[in-house]
Amino acid sequence: MDLTGHSTDYIVDASFPEAMRGFVRRGQLRWPGLYVYGEPLAADWRLPEVADDDYAGIVTFSSGQEMEDFWEENGYALDASGQGPYSVFYRLHPLPLSAATVTGVRAGSEEAEAAVEGTALLMSRYYAVSLVTPDDPAADPFSRSVVAEFADSFGSPG
Template sequence: MEITGYDNVIFTDCKKRFVSNNILTWIKTLWPNCLCQFDGQDNHILLPDLPKQLSWFEGYFCKNDTMEVHWEENGYSLMKDGEGPFGILFRERNMLHLKLNGVTEVNDPIVEPNYSANLLLNNSLEMTVITPCDPHKDSFSELVLENCISACNYES
């Protein structure tokens, strides 16, 4: 099968447990009976049955059995209802050096395109959100990404 999905990478200084709990809370509102798969396990868990203190680094989410079959046959792609499976992967990072071009503050949407900067982060969390499509071109993918950003307790 060809590689599908669109990788969206977020770096944050938030703790993984905080972010992952916020994401699961949001998913419960999106798909109350979501099928979840964590850390390469073969079995799926219904969202209502998750342990309260679950710690995970890889999570994959499908609305129901129909979407799971669609995912197995088509990868990360939208279904006819405009929704699709998505994944979230966490990676704890020690020291990062990011080179930025164009800087935007969360509470000040003015972009300074000629402004470049170097960002050094120590002990940060990298979150890769795999959406069915480019969030700039698809409303469901945008919804997933925006809620993952909001899970870091930042406004986008």
Template sequence: MDLTGHPTDFVVGASFPEGMRRFVRLGRQRWPGMFLSHHAQPLHAATVSGVRASSPEGEAAVEGTGLLLSEYYAVSIVAPEDPDTDPFSRSVVDDFLASFVGPTAAPV
């Protein structure tokens, strides 16, 4: 079976296992697919952009900085439609984000 839909991709650090437990505990299990891969090698990005934090100061402290993770997970939440236009798909992505950082204030 080939999964189809609109992917929303994330890179998640070492908090992934606990965040996933919270995501599943939400009892929603409404997503049609989720793909992940664990990468035990470092990840580096020259510039971080599009930062969302719990405060404007937190966003300003990280926006434009470099990124270095010792290991990470690449996660793709596959929802039926584009989360920017479909409320159900948005709720799936919001559930995932809330499992790691709390409720979202704006679309990804």
């Protein structure tokens, strides 16, 4: 299958596995018959541990077998209902990450944003994550809602 969708990329902290559990629960609210990894969602789903190689992990999401079949034929695309499959690619980086200046902060309050804006970033380990949706979230309401649900899974204000 070709990667035909739109990638929204993130650097996330060690809360990623638990946030993914929340993201999966949100997906199940969207689609009660949620498929993860091409199969019906397991009741005890947890993010599998990954090795330290490129995008060692992937979690795929669809509404069911019909969307799985659509995906196989059309790739990441919107179906007639305006919805489509999406995936999360991730890689754990056990090495430090730093940035000289943090900008574009959204922290839920002006005070919290002011406290972080312009500061340096230091992380001991992190996940590089790509959320692949059927279309550009700036143009497509379904893809935008998936991106918002992903951010909400981290308790993000937006």
